[in-house]
Amino acid sequence: MLIVMRTDAAASDIERVLNTIHSMGYTGHELAGSTRVAIAVTGNDGAIDPAHFENLPGVAKTIRVTQPYKLASRNGSNIRPAVKVGTSEIGGGSFAMIAGPCAIEEREQVMAAAEAVSRSGAAFFRGGAFKPRTSPYAFQGLGLDGLKLLAEVRDRYGLNIITEAMDEHGVDAVIKYADCIQIGARNMQNFSLLKYVGASDKPVLLKRGLSATLEEFLLAAEYVMSVGNAKVILCERGIRTFGNHARNTLDLSIVPAVQRVSHLPIIVDPSHGTGHNYMVTPLARAAAAVGADGLIVEVHPHPERALCDGAQALTTDQFLDLARQLTTLLRALGPDAVAASTSSMSEQ
Numbered sequence: 001m002l003i004v005m006r007t008d009a010a011a012s013d014i015e016r017v018l019n020t021i022h023s024m025g026y027t028g029h030e031l032a033g034s035t036r037v038a039i040a041v042t043g044n045d046g047a048i049d050p051a052h053f054e055n056l057p058g059v060a061k062t063i064r065v066t067q068p069y070k071l072a073s074r075n076g077s078n079i080r081p082a083v084k085v086g087t088s089e090i091g092g093g094s095f096a097m098i099a100g101p102c103a104i105e106e107r108e109q110v111m112a113a114a115e116a117v118s119r120s121g122a123a124f125f126r127g128g129a130f131k132p133r134t135s136p137y138a139f140q141g142l143g144l145d146g147l148k149l150l151a152e153v154r155d156r157y158g159l160n161i162i163t164e165a166m167d168e169h170g171v172d173a174v175i176k177y178a179d180c181i182q183i184g185a186r187n188m189q190n191f192s193l194l195k196y197v198g199a200s201d202k203p204v205l206l207k208r209g210l211s212a213t214l215e216e217f218l219l220a221a222e223y224v225m226s227v228g229n230a231k232v233i234l235c236e237r238g239i240r241t242f243g244n245h246a247r248n249t250l251d252l253s254i255v256p257a258v259q260r261v262s263h264l265p266i267i268v269d270p271s272h273g274t275g276h277n278y279m280v281t282p283l284a285r286a287a288a289a290v291g292a293d294g295l296i297v298e299v300h301p302h303p304e305r306a307l308c309d310g311a312q313a314l315t316t317d318q319f320l321d322l323a324r325q326l327t328t329l330l331r332a333l334g335p336d337a338v339a340a341s342t343s344s345m346s347e348q
């Protein structure tokens with residue numbers, strides 16, 4: 001941390017700050033500028049709470065140098081390792097495609113979607129058995145029966161399964177049937193749930209909260225990792241803004257921003273990020289171009305009949321077309337495109 005003193009700070013103010021630093025077990029270094037003094041703090045392991053200094057006389061401002069997240073940070077390494085999910089992996093320079101319906105509704109729907117996802121060459125299938133719905137009267141998901149259908153998809157198509165858990169019971173069930181636990185946007189700051197999945201060894205797909213900052217997002221990942229589960233994949237799914245032409249504002253700028261400070265893979269969800277079928281393919285292409293580690297896309301064989309999020313679902317044909325476009329795009333971008341910002345990485 002850097003503590004910047006006011007231009008009119010007295011010598012006793014500087015002394016008080018240095019003593020406070022010393023009493024915390026750290027070392028203060030006085031840096032004299034032409035008009036004011038700044039004091040650098042060293043010897044601290046983690047971030048220091050600026051509240052210790054902000055209200056001391058003579059202090060103009062504090063500047064944080066150490067990030068509050070440790071395990072999720074890059075820690076000066078150029079390596080952004082992949083996270084193994086089932087028989088495949090996400091991150092590490094490859095581009096992961098996860099696709100499937102918003103909700104598991106019935107066998108025919110699931111298998112038709114899975115057939116198309118498998119045919120596209122994707123390695124991952126998504127689908128909610130436990131659905132976080134805004135209305136308690138809306139379809140809540142098939143629960144255990146939905147998980148069993150997902151397990152059938154894995155057996156039949158060899159696809160790795162990603163599905164949401166909304167509470168501890170759901171986590172226990174998802175662990176039995178799936179390859180990756182999805183923590184939804186609404187639960188990104190459900191800290192007890194984060195610690196619960198952190199105690200498992202299943203990979204966790206952590207979606208960004210509806211209004212989460214980058215730091216809040218990474219601290220949520222840190223919760224999972226701090227309990228011992230390092231297999232976290234981040235997902236940008238749009239945030240709430242004043243814009244109302246789309247369901248959410250898909251914040252693609254967070255992809256390079258995350259890649260600059262964290263080693264965790266980050267994928268993009270253009271379905272929830274836009275809410276409209278016609279926007280999904282363009283934003284999926286944009287996510288690939290921006291260097292995302294992959295995509296999660298909603299696909300339904302009959303979007304007009306979907307029990308959840310039909311407006312944003314791609315038909316199976318549209319999805320297969322998107323997959324073809326992405327193959328061409330990723331080839332044109334070249335092998336460095338995924339996580340391109342890593343090569344020009346500058347230390348945080």
Ligand code: PEP
Nearest residue numbers: 102184185186207237272
């Ligand atoms: C979903 O993936 O179906 C979902 C509910 O996503 P989110 O938590 O991002 O809204």
Ligand code: MN
Nearest residue numbers: 102298308309
């Ligand atoms: Mn959905």
